[in-house]
Amino acid sequence: MNIDPGSFNNRSSIVYAMIDCNNFYASCERVFNPKLEGKPIVILSNNDGCVIARSEEAKDLGIPMGAPEFKFRRFFKDNGVVVRSSNYPLYGDMSRRVMEVLRNLTHDIEVYSIDEAFAELSTQTYSDLNEYGRVIKQTIYQWTGLPVSVGIAPSKTLAKIANETAKRNLTYKGVLNLCNNPGTDQILKKMPLQKVWGIGHNLTIRLNRFDVNTAYDLKQKVDYKRWVRKHLNVTGLRTVLELNGLPCMQLSEALESRKGILTSRMFGKPLYDLTEIEEAVSTYISRAAEKLRAQHSLASNMQVTLIGDKFKNPKSKYKYGAYTSFKVPTAHTPTLIHAGKQITRSIHLPETKYKKAAIMLTGLVHNSEVQMDLFDPELYTRQQYTLMECIDQINTRHGRNTAAFAATGLHRKNNEAVDWKMNQNFLSKRYTTEWEDIMIAQAR
Structure with missing residues (x-):
């Protein structure tokens, strides 16, 4: 279903929808393993450390x-809890599929997070917004297998409240429209102030002193603009107006480029050996460079940090870092890896046990805004650019690390243990991003 963009010429006909995938990580695991339906599922953080996502049954x-996984291990076993390691390639690809479906169903969307998006809807195109919300929900489920909740309202702030209410209250069946809804105030009266978009913990405490405890209480402050500006500033005034159905925030047309790119991981085991640490650092640099090129940027600076055990001797130093600057900004992975290995060798102490490494790329500039130097040997050449583009295309089409650099440990045999790699003892298959993991129908 495609929407005619011409129907959006009148801004007064625009309303907003918030589409949120329910228990996104757990739902992604269920799409390819229906046996998990109805079972409690928890998703663990990097290195299988602690719970970062839960199904409703787990909640x-x-x-x-x-x-912490190690503290709840017995509890998980006794209660039949399914444990999964974070499978970010799978989650990222499923997120992309959901957003593509939304682009086919709506005029414009703003990707808010990996499992949330705002969308513009036209009342001129669809007079029955409730039915339109159900079409969005059903189509996403049909095309991706993921359940979503849809909140529709005159403003983005109200759309988020509608979405939250639709998700928690089963009577709405996952879709709630607050446009001209006589029950809106009752919903706002039940919405705690701290759950209002843009109202943080500290601001909630301050507003509670003025008997502002719910979204409805804040909505009533619309007649006191001077009071709102004094206690909430201009952003707070926008929130109050949005709660009254007056849209102050339109969709962002594009995601802003990041000002810095951080890649950081815990090692699978504490490391002393410089060679293994260099492999880990080179791998993290390679991933950071991919993100850098994905937003069409180049890096002017790079910092490498090695982190030891801060609990072994709390009074001693446990972070060791240094940085380097490039004469000409670059996104050339071999150049970045070479510089990163030099930094790693300069800060590495043989008798220190390291538990983590972090790479930070800063001074990011768009690749069209670089002042080139004809005589600089570090110049990011057109040949280097083409090579990196080719490698990224190969890895996008055939899976990550199809083309990789030897410095990342490519020379190791598949069955050779690598101590710096994360522990992922409960990892499911990468069903949509790895050829060997693609599901194959079995003949009956």
């Missing part, structure tokens, strides 16, 4: 966010 068991 009902009282499993808190951030629960």
Whole structure:
């Protein structure tokens, strides 16, 4: 279903929808393994450390966010909890598919996070917004297998409240429209102030002193603009107006480029050996360079940080870092790896046990805004640009690390243990991004 962009010429006919995937990580795991339906699922952080996502069944068991896996291991086993390592390639690809479906169903979208997006809807095109919300929900489920909730409202702030309400209240069946809805104020009266988009913890405490405890209380402040500006500033005034159905925030046309790119991982085991640490650092640099090129940027500076055990001796130094600057900004992975290995050798102490490494690229500039130097040997040449573009295309089409650099440990045999790689003992298959993991129908 495609929407005619011509129907969006009148801004007064525009309303907003917030589409949010329900329990996104757990739902992605269920798409390719239907046996997980109805079972409690928890997703662990890097290195299988702690819980970062839960299914509704896991929440009902009282499993808190951030629960350490080793402390809850017995509890998981006794209660039949399914444990999964973070499968970010799968989650990222499923997110891309959801956003593509939305682009076919709506005029314009703003990707808000990996599992959330705002969309513009036209009342001139669809007079029955409730039915339109159900079409969005059903189509996404049909095309991706992921359940979503849809909140529709005159403003983005109200759309988020509608989405949250539709997700928690089963009577709405995942779709709630607050446009000209007589029950809007009752919903706002039940919405705690701290759950209003843009109202943080500290601001909630301050507003509670003025008997502003719910979204409805804040909405009533629209007649006191001087009070709002004094206690909430201009951004707070926009929130108040949005709660009254007056849109102050339109969709962002594009995501802003990041000002810095950080790649950081815990090692699978503490490391002493310089060679293994260099492999880890080179791998993290390679991934950071991919992100750099994806936003069409070049880096002027790079910092490498090695992190030891801060609990072994709390009074001693446990972070060791240094940085380098490039005469000409670059996104050439071999150049970045060479500089990163030099920094690593300069800060590495043989008798120190390292648990983590971090790479930070800063001084980012768009690749069309670089002042080139004809005589600089570090120049990011057209040949280097073409090579990096070719490698990125290969890895996009055939899977990550199809083409990789030897410095990242490519020379190791597949069955050779690598101590710096993350522990992912509960990892599911990468069903959509690795050829060997693609599901194949079995003949009956």
